[in-house]
Amino acid sequence: MEAATIAHEGHGHHHGPPEPNRSSRVEAQTLGMYLFIISEIMLFGAFFTAYFFIRVVIGDEWPAENMHLPVAVAGVNTAILISSSATIHWALESAKSGNRNGLKVGLLMTTLLGATFLAIQINEYVNIGFPPASNAQASIFYSLTGLHGAHVFIGLTLLVFATTRAFKGHFTEKEHRGVEIPGIYWHFVDVMWIVVYTTIYVI
């Protein structure tokens, strides 16, 4: 996203750096986001390693007897998050085709769906009836869902930025990396939730 606003044209004898050679077809910002996601996947990997040791290597029952996981509510929440992947995709397509209203509505809907997901999750924490300190299973439950929640929050922050910029008139058919790159991150957050939901709630 960073260089998105560095203007390169129309400067005459602007004293600046020479135009760097583009040695790859991949955009720097997109590549940076993919690499960031790789390290994010590894961070989740560390948490899933802890999950594996606690659930499989130690082998205590899962979920522990004090843990009653609201599988159905979390399932609805999963659907909410997945649908937000569709709306961000729609927002990006609208940006590409110059449909400004689609862009704005798509981003707004994505943000609202993400916020709803987070609100439902916080509500789940409040009413779930066991604290993170009760046992190792509870610890990894809160840590994994909490780590994911933190990522939803980061994604939402990026989405709020993109939405603000969209409403202030930024992004064109040619220049829409500020929507595209948060979108990549948002898809990652969604896919990661499916993994978390499956491992924590379903199996």
Place this chain on the structure above:
Amino acid sequence: MTFAAKLKGPGWYRALLSVPLSLAFSTALVVGVRALYGWDPLFDGEAITTVALIAMPLAFLVGIGCFDYWFYWAAGKPTRDEDHSGHGAKTWKDYFRVNTDHKVIGIQYIVTTFVFFTIGGLLAMLIRAELAAPGTQFVDPNTYNGLFSVHASLMIFLFIIPVFAGIANYVIPLMIGAPDMAFPRLNALSYWMLPMAGIMMVASFFAPGGAFATGWTAYAPLSTEVPLGQQFFTIGVQFAGASSIATALNFLVTIITMRAPGMTFFRMPLLVWANFTTSLLVVIATPFIAGSQFFVLFDRALGMNFFNSANGGDVIMYQHIFWFYSHPAVYIMMLPGFGIISEVISANARKPVFGYRMMAFSLCAIVVLGFTVWAHHMFVSGMSAWLRVPMMITTMLIAIPTGIKIFSWLATLWRGVIHLTTPMLFALGFITMFTLGGISGVMLAVIPVDIHVSDTYFIVAHIHYVLFGGSVFTIFAGLYFWFPKMTGRMYDERLGRMHFWLSFVFFNLTFGPMHLVGVDGMPRRVADYAAEFATWNAVISVSAFIFGMSYLLFLYNMITSWRNGPKAAANPWRAHTLEWQVSSPPPLFNFDEIPTIVGGPYEYGVPGAVHGVFKKPEPVAAASGGKE
């Protein structure tokens, strides 16, 4: 500028205001939450420290101005043209602000890391003073534990890993023909996160109960039970790790997307290859140490049970996750050095690097194999026994790509026209010392040997042969080599050689005997030892003090030469790589025109061979600008 304007704008005034504010905020937050839940006491020092350790560095980063542009961008304000005001350094003051110039950031990194290297070295001197004779000399056992823990953590997280990032920051954009890094602002942020981590680790000495005393490995459940000082490590590592990941990501994107026309992957200097592979390791492995420290933090601060076996936690899990990062980390601390050595040896032996492609492939092989050996640190941990033999085999396999590199350097030297400059001396010292450290490494891979010498001074000897005789010698080689480029001045060659010979001799006298006392069973990480080890330890301590003083020669040489050494030519080593084809120090934006690469980087001795040519690029390059 009025005082109010100074407080509003990015810089030290705002930073020095925002840090105490964040401390007040942390206190209010903790007291508020505790009041809400009705917990007693309201004022919990440990909780406040934990929150403040996270909030204060962030507040400093905001205050100093790391995020100003992004805040502006996020608010959707009108697009600004880049005016390059954050670029370059005219006075020394420009090194103390958020600067987006990779050359300034490189020097910021190098100077900062050497400050922490000096502190870590002084701690080592204290350790050797305590160990000079059996019994208690100066410090009690707990303080001693703090000394070696902070020493190791500073050397690893605040010196070796980031100093390589600093050298690479300076050199890589020049080497690949780029005007800067791909993300200059992220680059600045990566740098500024680093001193946060270092200050935190040093500050842990002032925590009640003393500095963190669990070694740099911070094994749980020890680390979840010791006093508050541990929190400084647990959180400090997160800042160092985030800095490391952000820089690595930046290097990868820069190397992939910003190479000069004609610079294919197999025309890249090996230093670029080395940092490319290192960065892959960083991006993939570093999140694991972040994870391990999160779990320790959760256990400590939130009473979770990751490492509480009474409640279903798993203690061995810490070591698996920690070493899954920390074994690759030894390559993060070594591969950039391999790159430096290839540059130095080739230029000083006037010969192409032998087996260039194998050098690149062996780096890649080390990256892959590096992820398959972590449990060789855990042979005595009580982990599943079946893991031992596979880990022993993979560990030995790594000696193959490493050996390829050693023999390729030797073959590069073979019949070369060898110039024994200071960087070359350090490079040759590196080859011999690292080979010794590598051999003791293969010994340690053998399970019965490892069990015998586990937690003895043999381990201390091995790690210092690979990290000092290995990594730090490459760092010295690199700094002497690029000193003329970075400062525009020549260092004193005579002092440089003296520095090398004193370091080389007293390095061996310090760490060589540790192999012997280690095999005889002297335990590491203990403030006292049996009387039978007294003679060797006295020798080691005296050597260590002289070894420490030899470093002062280096500091003196660097500081005085930077101030008034003779002016350096653009290319004092007659090297072929791109950074030597521009002035010393390089112009503000490195190149007036991006050069075109027409050959390999090391065609020494080939008449008329050039690596890059400086002419106006063909119009073909214009086709790439499409998306802007």
